[in-house]
Amino acid sequence: MELCLADHAAFSYGRHVHLDYHIGLVESGAQKFIHKGSSAPLAAGRLSLLNPDIAHDGGCFDERGFRVRVFSIAPELMASLANELEQPLPFFGQPLLDHPDLYRQSLALHRRLEQGWLDCREAESQQLSLLSAFFPQAGNRPLATDTLLKIRERLLAEPALPHSLTQLADEQGLSRFQFLRRFKAAVGITPHAYLKRLRLETAKKYLASGATVADTAQAVGFFDQAHFHRAFVAAYRITPARFRSQMQ
Numbered sequence: 001m002e003l004c005l006a007d008h009a010a011f012s013y014g015r016h017v018h019l020d021y022h023i024g025l026v027e028s029g030a031q032k033f034i035h036k037g038s039s040a041p042l043a044a045g046r047l048s049l050l051n052p053d054i055a056h057d058g059g060c061f062d063e064r065g066f067r068v069r070v071f072s073i074a075p076e077l078m079a080s081l082a083n084e085l086e087q088p089l090p091f092f093g094q095p096l097l098d099h100p101d102l103y104r105q106s107l108a109l110h111r112r113l114e115q116g117w118l119d120c121r122e123a124e125s126q127q128l129s130l131l132s133a134f135f136p137q138a139g140n141r142p143l144a145t146d147t148l149l150k151i152r153e154r155l156l157a158e159p160a161l162p163h164s165l166t167q168l169a170d171e172q173g174l175s176r177f178q179f180l181r182r183f184k185a186a187v188g189i190t191p192h193a194y195l196k197r198l199r200l201e202t203a204k205k206y207l208a209s210g211a212t213v214a215d216t217a218q219a220v221g222f223f224d225q226a227h228f229h230r231a232f233v234a235a236y237r238i239t240p241a242r243f244r245s246q247m248q
Contacts, residue, residue, distance in 0.1 A: 001073050001077065001127060002020070002071075003069070003070070003071065004069065004070040004072060005068075005070075005110075005114060006067070006068055006070075007065065008060055008066055008067075008068070009065030011065070012032075012058065012060065013058050014057060015055055015056070016055065017053050017054060017055050018050060018052060018053075018072070019075070020052060020072045020073055020074050021049075021050065021051060021052060021072070021073040021075065021092075022048070022049075022072055023047060023050075023070065023071040023073065023106065024047065024050070024069070024071075025069050025070075025103055025107055025110075026042050026043055026066050027067040027107065028044065028066065029061070029062075029066030029067060030042065030061035030062065031048075031058050031060065031061055031066045032058055032060065033058045042058075045103050046096050046098055047096070047099060047106060048095060049092035049134075050092065050095065051091055052075055056095070069106075069107065069110045071106070071110065075089075078090065078131075081128070081131060081135070081177050082135070084175035084177040084178060085135055085175070085178060087135055090134045092134075102130075102133055105129075105133075109127070112126070117230070119223060119227070121192055122192050122193075125165055125180065125190045125193070126192075129180060132184075141182060141185070142182055142186035143172070143183055148186055148187065151168065151183075151191075159199045159221050160218070160219060160220060161221065162221075163191075165179065165180060199220040199221050200220075200232060200235050203219075203220045204243065207240055207244040207247060208247040210248065211244075212244075213229075213240045216240065228240065
C-alpha cells in the first residue's frame with residue numbers, strides 16, 4: 001500500500017489510468033472528478049473509488065484548490081485478501097461513494113499512518129479493517145461467546161506479548177481477514193484495538209498499586225513511554241502520572 005498527500009491549486013490532471021486500486025478523499029476544498037465522461041465534485045465526506053486501468057481525469061473545482069489523500073493499493077494485496085475470504089476481487093461499480101463513516105475512518109487512518117502514530121501491528125489491523133468494507137459482508141458470523149472469553153483470558157494473562165493478528169487467527173483456524181471481521185462483528189472493534197484497551201485497563205491497576213509510569217508501560221506491552229502516554233490520555237483524558245498520583 002502506498003499513501004499520497006497532495007495540495008493542488010490551478011491544476012488539472014490529464015486523462016490517465018493507474019495500475020493499482022485507488023481510494024481517494026478530499027480533506028479540504030473540492031476536486032472536479034471526471035470518470036467515463038461524467039463529472040462530479042469530490043468534496044469532504046465522499047470517497048473516490050477507482051479500479052486499475054480505468055481512465056479518468058480531474059482538476060480543481062474552483063480557485064481555492066483542494067487537498068487530497070489517496071490510498072494506492074496493489075492488485076496483489078487485494079487478490080490476497082480476496083483469496084483469504086474466498087471471494088472475487090472487488091470491482092468498484094461507482095466512482096464516488098457517499099459514506100460519511102467510511103470517509104472519517106479513511107481520513108483518520110491516513111493521518112495516523114502519515115504521522116507514524118501506529119505500530120506495525122496496529123497499522124495492519126486498521127488497514128485490513130478499512131479494506132474489509134469493500135468486500136461483501138454475507139456470511140460474516142460473529143465469533144462465539146465462549147471463544148471470545150478464551151481470547152480475553154489469554155490476552156489479559158499476557159498483555160505484554162505481541163499477540164499478532166496472524167497468530168490469533170491461526171489458533172481459530174481462520175485467515176487474518178476472516179478472524180478480524182468475525183471478531184469485529186462480535187465485539188465492535190478490531191482485535192488490536194481490543195488488546196490495546198485491555199492493556200490500558202491493566203495499566204490502571206499497575207499505576208494504582210504504585211508502579212512507575214515507565215515500568216507500567218513496559219509491563220503491559222507498549223514499546224515506549226511516549227506511545228503509552230498518548231494512548232492513556234486518548235482513552236481517559238488524564239495523563240498516566242496524574243492518574244497514579246490521584247490513586248495514591
